[in-house]
Amino acid sequence: MDAESIQPQHGITPVEKLIHLALPVRLTHLASGGRGGQEIACTYDIHPRGARLLSFRDVKVGDLITVERGRNKSMCQVVWTADPESALRRPVQP
Numbered sequence: 001m002d003a004e005s006i007q008p009q010h011g012i013t014p015v016e017k018l019i020h021l022a023l024p025v026r027l028t029h030l031a032s033g034g035r036g037g038q039e040i041a042c043t044y045d046i047h048p049r050g051a052r053l054l055s056f057r058d059v060k061v062g063d064l065i066t067v068e069r070g071r072n073k074s075m076c077q078v079v080w081t082a083d084p085e086s087a088l089r090r091p092v093q094p
Contacts, residue, residue: 016049019046021044025067027039030065030075041054053067059081061079062078
């Protein structure tokens with residue numbers, strides 16, 4: 001199979017999987033080029049291009065954070081935050 005045959009055709013994009021999983025991660029908030037405080041946070045949705053996290057700190061769009069899980073570590077930029085009154089901001093109930 002050549003590369004051309006696996007490219008999306010006619011504006012159809014491949015399905016990307018969204019995983020609904022509560023997974024503990026460590027967040028380090030980067031502020032003014034230095035390290036801010038660390039906290040344990042939790043994922044709620046994981047996607048190949050990002051994740052929805054529950055953080056107890058106030059983060060803003062554009063903030064840089066480091067996300068760590070085990071030996072894996074990635075620097076990320078916040079691209080969306082929920083309205084503080086939104087149901088998306090509250091913890092998920094079992």
